Amino acid sequence: MNLAIIKYNAGNIQSVLNALDRLGYNAIVTDERDKILGADKVIFPGVGEASSAMKSLQDNGLDSIIKELKQPVLGICVGMQLLCQHSEENDIDCLGIVPVKVRKFQALEGLKVPQVGWNNIYNLKSALFKDVDNNSFVYNVHSYYAEDSAYTIASCDYGITYAAAVQKDNFYGVQFHTEKSARTGDKIIQNFLNL
Structure with a gap:
């Protein structure tokens, strides 16, 4: 399988490579149009701050390349946002x-922002969560969240209910770090690779 990880200045790339390696897969890390468009699956990781990450994508023309993708794409954390x-x-x-x-996130009594640590996901609605138990725990580090919507394929609660994962067409996004979410995260990555 030909896997591409999008290379830009906000990628949590080494952790993703380590997770793929655990599962027995290799990936190329690239910002080259042909390699990204030609991959069977594309992973779009991200850590850091949204506006500088978006600027990095625009500076390299990656914003328009990502919009063209027809194969399954997995955005992780800031990548999802x-x-x-x-x-x-x-x-x-x-x-x-x-x-x-x-x-x-609004700072509420007893809840710190950012959310850091393990939290459970539920209302799992996609092949991405095949054989993943409802209320499985995943690892989070984030101050921002995607609103709950018709595109939500997994929910999580942190003061409010928000989208732990979203899907539109061939684009999937997870707010949590699959690559740091132990067996559950590995299963979700495997499911993505099996799409």
């Missing part, structure tokens, strides 16, 4: 593939 319409993080327009807004 960038698939959405708009982020409150520095008030930035994102790729607009999934028509959902990304908002900042």
